[in-house]
Amino acid sequence: MLALVAIVPSAPLLVPELAGPAATDTEPVRAAVRAVAKRLGSAADRWIALGAADRAGSAGATDYRSCGDFGGYGVPHPVRLGGPPTEGAPLPLSMLIAGWVRGEADGGGERTTVTPWVVDPEWSPDQCAAAGLELARALSDGGDPDSDDPDSGDPDSGDRVGLLVVADGCTALSPGAPGGGERPSAIALQRRIDDALARADTGALAALDADACAAEGVGGRAAWQVLAAACGGAAADVAVSDVAAAEVLYRDAPFGVGYTVAVWSPGAPR
Numbered sequence: 001m002l003a004l005v006a007i008v009p010s011a012p013l014l015v016p017e018l019a020g021p022a023a024t025d026t027e028p029v030r031a032a033v034r035a036v037a038k039r040l041g042s043a044a045d046r047w048i049a050l051g052a053a054d055r056a057g058s059a060g061a062t063d064y065r066s067c068g069d070f071g072g073y074g075v076p077h078p079v080r081l082g083g084p085p086t087e088g089a090p091l092p093l094s095m096l097i098a099g100w101v102r103g104e105a106d107g108g109g110e111r112t113t114v115t116p117w118v119v120d121p122e123w124s125p126d127q128c129a130a131a132g133l134e135l136a137r138a139l140s141d142g143g144d145p146d147s148d149d150p151d152s153g154d155p156d157s158g159d160r161v162g163l164l165v166v167a168d169g170c171t172a173l174s175p176g177a178p179g180g181g182e183r184p185s186a187i188a189l190q191r192r193i194d195d196a197l198a199r200a201d202t203g204a205l206a207a208l209d210a211d212a213c214a215a216e217g218v219g220g221r222a223a224w225q226v227l228a229a230a231c232g233g234a235a236a237d238v239a240v241s242d243v244a245a246a247e248v249l250y251r252d253a254p255f256g257v258g259y260t261v262a263v264w265s266p267g268a269p270r
Contacts, residue, residue, distance in 0.1 A: 001139070001140070001159065001160055001161065001266075002139045002160075002161060002162075002163060002231075002266050003043040003044040003160035003161060003162050003266070004039065004040055004043040004044065004162050004163070004263065004264070004265060004266070005162075005163045005164075005165065005227070005231065005243070005263065005264035005265075005266070006036040006037070006039065006040040006101075006162065006163070006164050006165070006262075006263055007036075007165045007167065007197060007227075007260060007261065007262040007263070007264070008033045008036065008037075008097065008101060008164065008165070008166055008261055009029065009033075009097075009166070009167070009168050009169075009220075009257075009258075009259035009260065009261070010051060010052070010093055010094045010097050010166045010167055010168045010219060010220065011029070011097070011168065011257070011259060012070060012073040012074075012093065012096075012097075013026045013255070014026065014029065014030050014033055014097065014100065015070060015075075015077055015100055016030070017070070017075045017077040018070055018073055018074055018075050018077065025254040025255070026254065028250060028252070028254075029250050029252070029254065029259050029261065032249040032250035032261040033101060033104070033250075033261055034104050035249055035261075036249060036261055036262075036263050037101045037102075037104040037105040038104075038105060039263060040101075040105060040162045040164060040263075041102075041105030041106050041111075041112055041162075043160065043162055044160045044161050044162035045111055045112055045113065046112075046113055046115070046159075046160075046161050046162070047098075047102070047112060047113070047114045047115070047161065047162040047163065047164050048114075048115050048117050048135070048138060048139065048161060048162075048163050048164070049081075049094070049095055049098035049114050049115065049116055049117060049164045049166060050117045050119070050135065050163060050164065050165045050166070050223050050226060050227060051092070051093075051094025051095060051097070051098065051116075051117075051118060051119070051165070051166035051167060051220075051223050052092070052094055052118070052119055052120070052121040052167070052219060052220065052222055052223050053092050053094075053118050053119070053120055053121060054092040054093055055121075056120055056121055056122040057120065057122075058092075058120075059118045059119050059120040059121075059123075063086065063087075063088035063089065064081075064088045064089050064090075064091055064095060064116045064118070065085075065086055065087060065088045065089065065090060065091055066080060066081045066082065066083055066084070066085055066086040066088075067079070067080050067081070067085050067086075067091075067099075068090060068091035068095070068096050068099060069096075070096060073093075077100075079091075079096055079099030079100050079102070079103060080099055080102070080103070081095070081098065081099050081102065081113065081114040081115075081116065082102060082110065082112055082113030082114055083113050091116070092118060094118070094166040094167070094223070095114075095116045095118065095166075097166045098114055098116070098164055098166055099114065101164060101166075102114050114164070117135060117138070117226075119131055119222045119223055119226055120222060121219060121221070121222050122210075122214075122222070123222045123225075124210060125206060125207075125208070125210060125225055128206075128222050128225035128226045128228075128229060129206065129225070129229040130229075131226045131229070132225070132226045132227065132228065132229020132230040133229060133230070135226055135227075135229075135230040136229070136230040136231075139161055139163065139230065163227075163230075165220075165223055165224070165227050166220075166223065167219065167220020167221075167223040167224055168218070168219040168220045168257055168258065168259065169190050169193050169194075169218055169219075169220060169253075169257065169258020169259070169260060170186040170187075170189055170190040170193075170216040170217055170218055170253075170257070170258045171186070171216065171217030171218075171219075171256065171257050171258075172186035172216060172217060172256065173186055173187060173190055173253035173256045173257065173258055174253060174255070174256035175256075176256055177253070177255070177256020177257065178217075178255075178256060178257065179216065179217040179256065179257075182256070183216070185212075185215075185216060186216040186217075189212060189213070189216050189218070190216075190253070190258040192204065192208075193205075193208070193218070193224070193258065193260070194248070194251045194258070194260055196224075197224075197246070197248065197251075197260050197262045198246060198248045198251070198262065199246060200231070200243035200245075200246035200264050202227075202228035202229075202231055202232025202243075203228070203232065205224045205225055205227065205228035205232075206225055206228040206229065206232070208221055208224070208225060217257075218258075231243055231264070231266075243264045243265070243266060243267070244265050244266060244267030245264070245265040246262060246263070246264050246265070247262060247263045247265075248260065248261070248262045249261045249262065249263070
């Protein structure tokens, strides 16, 4: 059953080795991410990490490596998803961040394991809704997307799974933003996204316009819409909890990109 949802940005500068000691603007968001990592680690030893592929058309690999590093972002700082080393597709940025969050949750130990759930950043809202239903079934199966055990989703089984959502917002929120400077349209869209995450408003997330999000550089739109479908629009036979409470630990744009850190706490299973 779903134990907790943690939402963090897909930002390499969360990692101190990449940000460097002079990047003091990263400390507040990093502290918030570390806080939710601890909470997710306390809630569940098994996580599903939901995030976008690095480019359209590259999602859906059946197997990803369990290890990776941030060499493509300047420093080869290693991360692991837990379990033994495995071969497979390289980890996209969202899953590298998931590996770093895992390390922050249990001090780099072996307790937590993470299953990647990688989505295409250009999926339509309908495709995201369908993927969200699949994710809901995986959560009800104890985090195993290949489970065919009809009893594995028993909410009384004690198998609690955490969901880590790695996603960024708009990229045009300040004069020096990477998305081409500050745009009022991006600021308004980011406000809607932040408000929806703060209220666990799955309807508002599902209603995000794909074209508008693409125009404002919202890399996390697909992941948030999959989350919305998994927690708000799943079929009645899928034992996923409704969200009982939501808390935002951070919402800002220190580099002109919308970073949101939040926790959704589930209520009683459906």
